[in-house]
Amino acid sequence: xxxxxxxxxxxxxxxxxxxxxxxxxxxxxxxxxxxxxxxxxxxxxxxxxxxxxxxxxxxxxxxxxxxxxxxxxxxxxxxxxxxxxxxxxxxxxxxxxxxxxxxxxxxxxxxxxxxxxxxxxxxxxxxxxxxxxxxxxxxxxxxxxxxxxxxxxxxxxxxxxxxxxxxxxxxxxxxxxxxxxxxxxxxxxxxxxxxxxxxxxxxxxxxxxxxxxxxxxx
Numbered sequence: 001x002x003x004x005x006x007x008x009x010x011x012x013x014x015x016x017x018x019x020x021x022x023x024x025x026x027x028x029x030x031x032x033x034x035x036x037x038x039x040x041x042x043x044x045x046x047x048x049x050x051x052x053x054x055x056x057x058x059x060x061x062x063x064x065x066x067x068x069x070x071x072x073x074x075x076x077x078x079x080x081x082x083x084x085x086x087x088x089x090x091x092x093x094x095x096x097x098x099x100x101x102x103x104x105x106x107x108x109x110x111x112x113x114x115x116x117x118x119x120x121x122x123x124x125x126x127x128x129x130x131x132x133x134x135x136x137x138x139x140x141x142x143x144x145x146x147x148x149x150x151x152x153x154x155x156x157x158x159x160x161x162x163x164x165x166x167x168x169x170x171x172x173x174x175x176x177x178x179x180x181x182x183x184x185x186x187x188x189x190x191x192x193x194x195x196x197x198x199x200x201x202x203x204x205x206x207x208x209x210x211x212x213x214x215x216x217x218x
Contacts, residue, residue, distance in 0.1 A: 112194035
């Protein structure tokens, strides 16, 4: 647990960053460093069904790091011996010389890009989470782990989304000590999706209700 762990995140309150830091601390990791980049505003997308959890605490990243006694430079240089986890980041230009691990809320390579949970349901693909060492391709690189998210008769869309999110955090921390596996292929039939339009969200929910109706009890 002496290996330095970098967390890439944004300079704004961020739920995944908070949960990741809390889990790292709770599992005994101490040599943690947070690297902060500027948040870039993008066109607003208002989904019918929100699948990501809301902010946990309205606490800025610098204030949070100060309270947790974690270094939090505005900018930093990654050492090739470090392991770096993505909590939130835009384009990352330094992947070639560093081990940068992402947890993708989709079963790669089947479900790539944005709104992965929704597209998995819509296209009849496995619902899961993949941890991988990133490359210059979207949701590609070297796979570390891949797990399915179970679905039960008692579920709703939001309970499935929450279970998937919690698995993301768990697998991202576990990936620190797991060896890399095989290269993730990107077959042309598995495109990198954009945000799901409202018309397909409505159909997606109908498909999910049918899946849940046939699922087993917990």
